[in-house]
Amino acid sequence: MKLVLQDIIAAIGGRCLNPPSSGHNLITSIEIDSRKVGPNTLFVPLIGERFNAHDFIPDVAAKGALATLTEETTIRDENIIHIFVASTQKALLDLAAYYRSLFQIPVVAVTGSVGKTSTKDMIAAVLSVKFNVLKTQGNFNNEIGLPLTLFGLDEGHEVTVIEMGMNHFNEIHRLSVTAAPNMGVITNVGTSHIENLGSQEGILKAKLEILDGLQKGAPLFVNGDDKLLKTVTSSEHPIITYGELETNDYYCTNVYSEGHMTYATIITPKDTYPIAIPALGIHMVYNSLVAIAIADQLGLSKQDILDGLMAYIPSKMRMNITQTKQGLTVMDDTYNASPDSMKAALKVLADYKAPGRKVAILGDMFEMGDFAPSLHEEVGRYAAMQKIDVLYAVGDLAEHIAKGAKQCEDKNLEVSYYTDKQTFITDLAQILHENDTVLLKASRGMQFEEIVKAIGKVNDNEK
Known part of the structure; x- marks a missing residue:
């Protein structure tokens, strides 16, 4: 990164409170974390409910930072250039938009209720087979993380794939305007964040804010099997659909899983061919379909695509399948949860060829608002209809999962409820049997990874 300070000031509409006398004005990094600051850094101090990073301006000055943004008119340290802005958060987005504009490369933006990551x-x-790709890391999909991802661009990158998350209206709008994507993807419209958005129609409206920054004429890829997304039209953007239905531009048939692989036949507008994915579930075929559609747009060969699909590695805690020393198969899908993703995970468990019992450990799903009881019960009823053996519901809201499961007439499903995670962990040694296949899923705030670790300790005979 090499940015001229005066260009930064112009891009964010800032005002320099103490212009430098030396004329030194080259910025080589932008940081929001004072611990990562070094020479020639621009520091962006954000303000939260419990912190004000302006307090660290003297610290970053001592580390050699060249300049800092500020919402204050006070000079905190004369050894660092202060650039006044009305909002450092907005300035961060404006600066990221300016920096992104310096790169004439494809930017693919992905949003949706489930399956974004x-x-x-x-x-x-898939694209990495042919291009040097920068992608969103971890959960850097919000109004802080997306700018930091874009700041990672350098002259060696040829494509960027970014994830856009949101909780409220206008968030996708701001992210899309910042990233100015050349291609947009909406995976589905579920019930995540329905507490804030009111209805699935509200969620659709929020997701379609991706069009606000999508470059003119750029394609939007949508799940054509989704009851709301299949209604999407645009006079300014081609709509390319994918899914299982033959009415889609890209669709699949003959889907099946074997071992840790999923297989399918893909039908594109120009070709038909089999694919293999090192991951389980029909939802992974959906992900492959849109990846193939985008690869076609960027000119990848069929062999490139097949090689890219086989190179897929899931992010941590997203249906990571491991074996313990004592013969348990653990499906760690604990990163987050919604009704749709719960059902998808349960379907993976049900279809898995397991030597022993199939056990689902499900926890609370957050941000459901008044819909929470009914949506948790819906997941319970769905679980009872799958070919699984045992269901453990853990957490306050998860009581409704157990209730929904018990409403069904399947007497073969053993259902148990635990009010809290620690009590459940205490009982793990008695709960799990040799050769069980165990699925764990809950919202991030439940921290179900603690149960995953406890399972490993129990099976390794650790105290």
């Missing part, structure tokens, strides 16, 4: 990872895996 796995879709982003799949697209990046």
